[in-house]
Amino acid sequence: MIATNGSSAAGPTGESARRGLVMASDPELLDTLLRLAAAAGCEVARAVDPADARRRWLDAPLVVLDDTAARACAEAALPRRAGVVVAVCGDPPPETWRHAVAVGAEHVVSVPQAEGWLVAALTEAAEGSRRSGAVIAVIGGRGGAGASVFATALAVAAVRTGEHALLVDCDPLGGGLDILLGAEESEGLRWSQIGVSGGRIPAAALHAALPAPRVGRGGEGRLSVLSCERAAHGPTPGAVVAVLEAGRRAGETVVCDLPRYPTDAALAALGAADVTLLVVPADIRSCAAASRIAEILAERGIPAGAVVRGPSPGGVDADQVASSLGLPLLTAMRPEPRLARALELGRVPGTTGGPLQRAARTVLVEVATMLAVRGGVVA
Numbered sequence: 402m403i404a405t406n407g408s409s410a411a412g413p414t415g416e417s418a419r420r421g422l423v424m425a426s427d428p429e430l431l432d433t434l435l436r437l438a439a440a441a442g443c444e445v446a447r448a449v450d451p452a453d454a455r456r457r458w459l460d461a462p463l464v465v466l467d468d469t470a471a472r473a474c475a476e477a478a479l480p481r482r483a484g485v486v487v488a489v490c491g492d493p494p495p496e497t498w499r500h501a502v503a504v505g506a507e508h509v510v511s512v513p514q515a516e517g518w519l520v521a522a523l524t525e526a527a528e529g530s531r532r533s534g535a536v537i538a539v540i541g542g543r544g545g546a547g548a549s550v551f552a553t554a555l556a557v558a559a560v561r562t563g564e565h566a567l568l569v570d571c572d573p574l575g576g577g578l579d580i581l582l583g584a585e586e587s588e589g590l591r592w593s594q595i596g597v598s599g600g601r602i603p604a605a606a607l608h609a610a611l612p613a614p615r616v617g618r619g620g621e622g623r624l625s626v627l628s629c630e631r632a633a634h635g636p637t638p639g640a641v642v643a644v645l646e647a648g649r650r651a652g653e654t655v656v657c658d659l660p661r662y663p664t665d666a667a668l669a670a671l672g673a674a675d676v677t678l679l680v681v682p683a684d685i686r687s688c689a690a691a692s693r694i695a696e697i698l699a700e701r702g703i704p705a706g707a708v709v710r711g712p713s714p715g716g717v718d719a720d721q722v723a724s725s726l727g728l729p730l731l732t733a734m735r736p737e738p739r740l741a742r743a744l745e746l747g748r749v750p751g752t753t754g755g756p757l758q759r760a761a762r763t764v765l766v767e768v769a770t771m772l773a774v775r776g777g778v779v780a
Contacts (some may be wrong), residue, residue: 544693554751573635599639
């Protein structure tokens, strides 16, 4: 967050128009508002008087005033607009409500009680109006189905289309997704270090804190990974939902790798996801194992589709696998040549032009189409 004095003669243009506007004469309250803006990742301009505020009054996505500023702006006849908040320390006295009505404020909030609400409002102001991103959960039909590999390839494919992507590891016993990306030594936070219990997180702050392995070519999107450590303790349900929603609000592709066993965090992720992919090898035992997971998804009303992975030793085709699970077939994937060796050598899944990358790209198109039909995401 950068706080600036709004006294420049030139009006706001471009990205500068996304700055919030703060006007407060109470030093303690002003410090609190600037701290909350920093926590929200919201750049703000500070106005010192109504004439100064007028320059940004209509362009700022959010205006926060103290009681004195609200009265002064009302007396200066600044035009009414949406997104004006009056903040006070403690309970607002009657005159604060009169000033808020006069200036056309939508909310009067008390600090510190409403700090969480203010952070959320400032975060929304910083992020602006974007299309909603897609949250995709990936789960294996059986152990060793390749769900983590496919989840990684899916995130890589999103980055290579120019998207920002967030890869979220919800399997505390999976060994850590950062290893699949060759990022186990990379600087950045893991689940136990991010200190999130719920609420609203700015996507920009999240990306800045996480490892961001380079998986694309120049000019492409960015991939950030939030990995579990090599420990038995995973994220809490509230933290998982907060992270997934941060990526969704920012218009990003969010891919969540889930364990097969229904932890509270995994169930929270399933509930937050737009679609769940069930990765199933094309053999009878895998179909039997995956059928129970498909039943759980159906019982909870969770939209899902099948990703069928070859080879099929018994000649079972992908349509038969998907039909046996009662799921639509999103793609069938041939074996990736020398995949196991490539993973051991630290090569990121989905970065070569093989079956894995092609299947991941196909699924992204299928998911976008599904969500467009449901009205969730514009393809």
